[in-house]
Amino acid sequence: MPPAAPPCRRPLRHPIGRGGLWLIAAVLAFGGPAAAEIAPSGAASCSGCHGPPGDGGLVPSLAGRPAEEIVAALMQFNAGERAATVMDRIAKGFTDDEIRAIAEWLAGGGDQAAHSSQP
Amino acid sequence: MLAAGGAAAFYAPRALGQQAARVVVVGGGFAGASCARALKRLNRDLAVTLIEPSERFIACPFSNTVIAGLRDLEGQQFGYDGLKRVGIEVVPQAAVTVDAHARRVTVADGTTFDYERLVMAPGIELRLDAIPGYDEAAAEAMPHAWKAGTQTLTLRRQLASMEDGGVVVMSVPASPYRCPPGPYERASLIAHYLKTHKPRSKLIVLDAKDRFSKQGLFEAAWQALYPGLLEWVSLSFGGQVTAVEPADMTLVTDFARHRSDVANVIPPQRAGAIAAAAGVADQTGWCPIDPVTFESRLQPGIHVIGDAAIAGAMPKSAFAADSQAKVCAAAVAGLLRGEAPRAQKLVNTCYSLVGPDYGISVAGVYHPRDGLLAEVEGAGGVSPADAPPSFRAEEARYAEAWFHTITSAVFG
Structure with a gap:
């Protein structure tokens, strides 16, 4: 086992808040920076099952959900404290720090934030 | 020039003086199509070309329900309009040669496409030489x-x-x-x-x-x-x-x-034929790759994802292909910007239907280790053996939901 990682010092909520993200998305759509943030380790796989907001699917969308909520759910899955079909098996593959980074990225829109930067 | 032989003018006129990097993707299955989209999401200024001869993709997941008469083949078919809408150039031709040195792909009609980085997602070829008597006829x-x-x-x-x-x-x-x-x-x-x-x-x-x-x-x-x-x-x-x-x-x-x-x-199977033609398949018929960037171990500048790749413990599945596609896209986008690639974990989830309302799954988390993608210990595994029918029914519904989500994300 690798040594335990230092505690994550990044704030849970994205510092600019959710309203600010839509503003950034709007800036991107009108010719702002073309490059989107690269997903943290493991996060790119989430959208294999979790679709965009409002897709009405059985699997809940995660894009834009509060980071605290996603962290809490993943921690519970990780600890086997929350009923699941596959998320318990998947969450066990991630460290606390990785879970936080994934949650923050998803809270900021994840792949969907990148979608909205399309011209 | 970024595209040779008049290809750019024929397939998609490009603005004069445009200096965007060109990434060519060969193969429009789950891996290739997902990678093309992810590249465009990561950097909309990238010129992304997808080379795929079929007008429509026919998905294998859920095709067993078609065989059993539970579903029609129409529900398995997906077009490439969604990719075109986000600015991906889709070339309806088969790639026939890859010159890894010149960084150039030639398609069936002779048109050539130059690339800075090539992503190959050629899927599989069925070996019609493996079982005596089992040929095309x-x-x-x-x-x-x-x-x-x-x-x-x-x-x-x-x-x-x-x-x-x-x-x-x-x-x-x-x-x-x-x-x-x-x-x-x-x-x-x-x-x-x-x-x-x-x-x-x-x-x-x-x-x-x-x-x-x-x-x-x-x-x-x-x-x-x-x-x-x-x-x-x-x-x-x-x-x-x-x-x-x-x-x-x-x-x-x-x-x-x-x-x-x-x-x-x-x-038995091997990587799609273009992999061997490009020199990215080894003697096993599959393609050895770097587990961080998915760059070929045999040809620099070419990345291989999906079923064709030797991805260690990761199975050859549509979910894995999509996960690999997005990680590979991030690596390619970073490499084009001169950034060092970062190791990423990847996830796979595979559902199987044992009956119409009876689903089971296997999941895994993978990370680069000793040059391969290895399973993260303590994670993953299969559905519980002692689950009630309601659990099996729920997994059958999740299987369907997964298929809807992934095909919408990749082709929608």
Whole structure:
């Protein structure tokens, strides 16, 4: 086992808040920076099952959900404290720090934030 | 120039003086199409070209339900308009040569495409040289249906026209091959079809392995749902098919000759032919890659993702292909900006239907280790053995939801 990682010092909520993200998305759509943030380790796989907001699917969308909520759910899955079909098996593959980074990225829109930067 | 031979002018006029990097993606399945989209999401200024000869993609996941008459093939088909809408240039041609030194792809009509980085997602080629007697003509009489499309419908038709009391024989290859649990899902759904419509019939599964994916769950379900109808013959008990005789629909093993009314021969496989042509496939027929960037171990500047890649512990699945596509896209976008690639974890989840309302799954988390993608210990695994029917029904619904989400994300 690798040594335990230092505690994550990044704030849970994205510092600019959710309203600010839509503003950034709007800036991107009108010719702002073309490059989107690269997903943290493991996060790119989430959208294999979790679709965009409002897709009405059985699997809940995660894009834009509060980071605290996603962290809490993943921690519970990780600890086997929350009923699941596959998320318990998947969450066990991630460290606390990785879970936080994934949650923050998803809270900021994840792949969907990148979608909205399309011209 | 970024595109040679007038290709740019023919397929998509580009602004004068545009200096965007060009990434070419060969293959428009889950891996290639997802990677093209991810590249465009990561950097909309990237010129992304997808080379794929088929106008429509026909998905393999859920195609076993088509064989069993539970679903129509139309629901498996997806076009490339969604990719075009986000600015991906889609070239409806087959890639025929790749010059890794010149960084140039040539397609069937002779047009060439220069690239800074090439992503190859050529999927699989069925080895019609592996089982004596199983050639192209034999594949019509004894369909493989391991690439979804006309083969899927041939097998469905043959099952539908078989008399009650007939014998269906399946042949399953040794690993590695596309979709490890796929043959057993197919066996389950064929058994469901026979139980429902032709209950005096029998299904024999001849396997070149002694163990398979989700085995305990499959075998328990077979015992519960299809007792006496489905017989699995392992390698040790003579399951390896050594020859086929399509003229009298016979599968030959070292121990017996199995006469069939319907035969489904899933032959051994290798990476799609263009992989060998590009020099990215090794003597195994598959493509060794770096587990962080998916760059070929054999040809710099070419990345290989999806079923064609040797991805260590990661199975050849659509979910894995999509995960790899997005990680590879991030690596490629970063490399083009001169950034050092970052190691990423990847996830796989594979659902199988044992019956229409009976789903089981296997999940895994993977990370680069010792030059390969290894399973993260303590994570992953299969559905619980003792789950109630409601759990199985829920997983069947999740399987469908997954298919809807991934196909919408990749092709929608």
